[in-house]
Amino acid sequence: MSRAPEPWPPVETDLPQRHADAPDPGTDLPPHYAHCFGCGDQAEDGLHLRATVGEGHTILSQFTVTEAHQGAPGLAHGGLLACAFDEALGTTVGNLLRSPAVTAKLETSFLRPVPVGTTLFIDAHLDGIAGRKIYVSADGRLDAPDGPIAVRARALFVLVDLSHFVTHGRKEDLVAVAKDPSLLSHRPFEINP
Numbered sequence: 191m192s193r194a195p196e197p198w199p200p201v202e203t204d205l206p207q208r209h210a211d212a213p214d215p216g217t218d219l220p221p222h223y224a225h226c227f228g229c230g231d232q233a234e235d236g237l238h239l240r241a242t243v244g245e246g247h248t249i250l251s252q253f254t255v256t257e258a259h260q261g262a263p264g265l266a267h268g269g270l271l272a273c274a275f276d277e278a279l280g281t282t283v284g285n286l287l288r289s290p291a292v293t294a295k296l297e298t299s300f301l302r303p304v305p306v307g308t309t310l311f312i313d314a315h316l317d318g319i320a321g322r323k324i325y326v327s328a329d330g331r332l333d334a335p336d337g338p339i340a341v342r343a344r345a346l347f348v349l350v351d352l353s354h355f356v357t358h359g360r361k362e363d364l365v366a367v368a369k370d371p372s373l374l375s376h377r378p379f380e381i382n383p
């Protein structure tokens with residue numbers, strides 16, 4: 191497999207417009223859903239990713255690799271790192287565009303091992319929009335915002351209607367959220383099953 195990067199975004203795009211109600215640069219974002227494996231504070235052994243809005247089209251996220259995240263002894267599992275990027279990229283799309291979207295395609299390049307105890311700093315950037323397709327990418331650096339790059343990712347998100355979540359989500363979880371809206375502590379949209 192070639193290491194030469196393919197053109198990105200792969201199609202002609204426009205620069206996405208930040209939503210007028212997008213949070214300001216410097217804003218620390220609360221978890222979007224308490225049980226989210228990526229950011230939820232009630233997700234035991236989750237990643238507990240934390241995100242802060244950056245300048246322009248960026249959001250900076252970070253999480254610390256724990257023993258629960260191992261693949262090889264003492265090293266983060268690659269699929270779990272991909273999960274962290276899915277979360278960081280999705281947060282970027284959701285908060286800056288404030289429209290529901292889901293991951294359609296996620297590509298990760300693993301450049302360096304990520305040991306347990308490392309904090310990964312993920313700098314995500316909205317790259318382009320073409321109709322419902324949103325292209326977004328991120329670099330993940332070891333232990334500092336300017337540390338060595340360990341993982342790179344790029345993804346296609348597709349804008350969806352709220353009906354996507356209501357139609358496909360497990361009913362008891364949708365009901366739980368309707369009963370206790372604080373489970374969705376930060377939400378770019380409302381869910382009323």
Ligand SMILES: CCCCCCCC(=O)SCCNC(=O)CCNC(=O)[C@H](O)C(C)(C)COP(=O)(O)OP(=O)(O)OC[C@H]1O[C@@H](n2cnc3c(N)ncnc32)[C@H](O)[C@@H]1OP(=O)(O)O
Nearest residue numbers: 222276277280281284285292293294295321322323348350
């Ligand atoms: C704040 C929130 C943070 C959340 C972070 C976590 C985010 C997530 O993990 S979301 C969960 C994982 N993702 C999913 O479950 C999505 C499952 N997939 C789906 O539901 C559907 O396939 C979906 C919605 C992506 C697309 O279906 P549909 O709405 O019918 O649109 P469809 O017409 O097929 O695709 C729209 C466009 O995207 C393109 N596209 C869709 N999938 C892909 C793909 N895998 N690769 C390339 N292009 C694709 C299509 O070709 C089409 O392009 P064009 O407009 O040029 O014709």
